[in-house]
Amino acid sequence: MADSMDLVQQRVEEELARNLANAKQHPTGASEFFCLSCDAVIPEARRRALPGVSVCVTCKEVSELKSAHYKGAAL
Known part of the structure; x- marks a missing residue:
């Protein structure tokens, strides 16, 4: 039976895998030399x-x- 630390570690690993997959899918092109x-x-x-x-x-x-600001987040 998994304890709470095992579940937390599993969620951390899943989130890391998701973030890595998202980063790999993010299209990158040439950087601009001047701000658009x-x-x-x-x-x-x-x-x-x-x-x-x-x-x-x-x-x-x-x-x-x-x-x-538009999302209503407090700074």
């Missing part, structure tokens, strides 16, 4: 870290804050 929202230069480090990136950090943060 504000035309700011996207640093090389960001382009290397996130293949297919199209917006700068600032625009991404604004987008995430707006998304959280």
Whole structure:
């Protein structure tokens, strides 16, 4: 009989497998050199870290804050 720790470990492994599968399915293309929202230069480090990136950090943060606001999340 499985105890609670076994069940937790199983759920963690399942979630990890799901996240890996989603990451593998995410289409990546060439990264943009300039932000599509504000035309700011996207640093090389960001382009290397996130293949297919199209917006700068600032625009991404604004987008995430707006998304959280519209979903009713408390910050």
